Amino acid sequence: MKTETKAGLYRKLPSVDEVVRRPGVESLVSQEGLVAVTDAARAVFASLRDEISAGRLDEHGIDLALSGLDHAVERRLRQALSYSLRTVINATGVILHTNLGRAPLAASALEHIRETVGGYSNLEFDIEAGERGKRDVHVDHLFRKLLGEASPEVSTIVVNNNAAAVLLALNTIGEGGEVIVSRGELVEIGGSFRIPDVMTKSNAVLREVGTTNRTRVSDYERAITEKTRLLLRGHSPNFEITGFTEQPRLDELVELSRKCNISLMEDLGSGALINLDALGVTGEPSVLDSLRAGVDIVTYSGDKLFGGPQAGILSGRSDLLARMRSNSLFRALRVDKLTYAALESTLMAYVKGDHDAIPAIRMMRLSKEEIGRRAEAVAGKVQSSSLSVEVIDGESVIGGGAAPSAVLPTRLLAVSTEGVSADELAARFRLSTPPIVTRVEEGRVLLDLRTVFPEQDQDVIRTLIQIAS
Ligand SMILES: *Cc1c(COP(=O)(O)O)cnc(C)c1O
Numbered sequence: 053m054k055t056e057t058k059a060g061l062y063r064k065l066p067s068v069d070e071v072v073r074r075p076g077v078e079s080l081v082s083q084e085g086l087v088a089v090t091d092a093a094r095a096v097f098a099s100l101r102d103e104i105s106a107g108r109l110d111e112h113g114i115d116l117a118l119s120g121l122d123h124a125v126e127r128r129l130r131q132a133l134s135y136s137l138r139t140v141i142n143a144t145g146v147i148l149h150t151n152l153g154r155a156p157l158a159a160s161a162l163e164h165i166r167e168t169v170g171g172y173s174n175l176e177f178d179i180e181a182g183e184r185g186k187r188d189v190h191v192d193h194l195f196r197k198l199l200g201e202a203s204p205e206v207s208t209i210v211v212n213n214n215a216a217a218v219l220l221a222l223n224t225i226g227e228g229g230e231v232i233v234s235r236g237e238l239v240e241i242g243g244s245f246r247i248p249d250v251m252t253k254s255n256a257v258l259r260e261v262g263t264t265n266r267t268r269v270s271d272y273e274r275a276i277t278e279k280t281r282l283l284l285r286g287h288s289p290n291f292e293i294t295g296f297t298e299q300p301r302l303d304e305l306v307e308l309s310r311k312c313n314i315s316l317m318e319d320l321g322s323g324a325l326i327n328l329d330a331l332g333v334t335g336e337p338s339v340l341d342s343l344r345a346g347v348d349i350v351t352y353s354g355d356k357l358f359g360g361p362q363a364g365i366l367s368g369r370s371d372l373l374a375r376m377r378s379n380s381l382f383r384a385l386r387v388d389k390l391t392y393a394a395l396e397s398t399l400m401a402y403v404k405g406d407h408d409a410i411p412a413i414r415m416m417r418l419s420k421e422e423i424g425r426r427a428e429a430v431a432g433k434v435q436s437s438s439l440s441v442e443v444i445d446g447e448s449v450i451g452g453g454a455a456p457s458a459v460l461p462t463r464l465l466a467v468s469t470e471g472v473s474a475d476e477l478a479a480r481f482r483l484s485t486p487p488i489v490t491r492v493e494e495g496r497v498l499l500d501l502r503t504v505f506p507e508q509d510q511d512v513i514r515t516l517i518q519i520a521s
Pocket residue numbers: 213214215216241245286287288289319320321322352353354363364452453
């Protein structure tokens with residue numbers, strides 16, 4: 053048999069122009085546009101030329117490749133046009149998983165976004181007066197309904213995230229002066245949020261007091277000078293210092309702040325809007341608790357225990373918040389209409405007491421028994437001699453730096469198979485469609501259905517059956 057030279061093989065490749073006119077490819081052009089299809093065809097040819105040049109394709113190989121050309125172009129096109137950001141199934145049992153987007157949004161929030169954001173809205177327009185309005189009016193009155201019990205004057209503004217909220221507050225109140233913080237509260241939060249760094253950027257000077265494990269209110273008092281602008285209480289969300297520790301009680305700090313006429317701010321971080329004790333999430337002060345205790349400004353995230361969109365929320369004394377609103381940093385840190393729409397409808401669920409509408413809260417409320425029933429139903433669908441699927445006791449966690457010591461009893465699917473490591477098994481879950489993110493513990497893959505939406509149980513079953521075969 054005569055073998056073609058490489059030059060002869062190259063000549064067999066049609067031109068890109070010819071390919072995009074082929075009937076099988078033309079329909080792709082009308083759906084996705086000529087530019088994208090041309091790019092995909094070029095990429096397919098580039099890899100064919102590489103194969104020829106490396107001597108991996110003979111005449112027969114080329115003929116085979118050319119017979120599947122339309123498919124190859126379509127595959128390349130789909131790959132190039134697929135989104136990078138996509139749905140994953142969170143089977144880790146970590147409700148506010150920072151890497152998986154923290155709090156899922158309520159269905160009503162998605163609906164409100166859909167109806168207001170695709171067109172024009174009154175984002176900054178006062179419909180009655182026919183004049184320019186303020187974007188924060190859409191949520192301020194709802195926050196006041198929820199927090200007004202602390203003080204009828206309470207006011208709220210929203211920025212991009214809680215790190216931005218802390219920056220804005222420190223810059224507005226502390227710039228050119230000193231802010232007093234306990235050494236025990238100078239922690240780094242995931243994603244490299246460090247109070248000392250934010251303090252530097254805000255042009256306020258950090259005055260550290262006390263020691264890592266013990267700080268008394270007298271330490272704050274001794275550090276107060278005419279330069280002091282603010283007392284800052286932080287939270288150490290990712291860990292708990294236990295044993296021989298002491299931080300002043302909030303009411304002691306409030307008393308000191310009133311006596312010296314220096315504002316007190318609390319960076320709550322998580323910012324629960326309701327008391328979560330009944331759900332087993334203890335030790336997490338709510339926004340209302342802090343405001344009631346007399347804290348002047350509270351900062352918290354929108355996508356942690358609040359259960360809404362990414363945002364940084366500042367609630368407290370309206371005179372201080374008015375100063376923050378007129379700070380030029382506020383303009384740089386403000387949020388867009390998507391965030392206001394999502395916040396407004398999440399707040400509406402709180403106002404109506406419809407806490408189950410908020411996915412993060414609904415997941416916290418799920419009982420171990422209910423999760424166990426779903427887990428048994430999933431395990432029952434997977435009969436396999438190669439894959440072991442057991443339902444065992446375990447614990448879910450809140451995550452997102454919230455309530456580090458809170459554990460929610462749950463039932464887990466424990467999956468293992470002979471001759472395949474747990475890490476390899478976890479990779480197979482991740483590579484399924486949609487990807488399933490699990491936990492690996494003690495040589496087993498664990499799936500916690502607390503954070504899996506019930507309508508996703510079918511996907512979990514399908515993937516288990518696939519992995520088993
Ligand atoms: C999470 C957290 C932050 C950072 O909030 P982001 O919304 O992620 O910017 C700051 N302070 C505390 C105490 C936190 O828990």
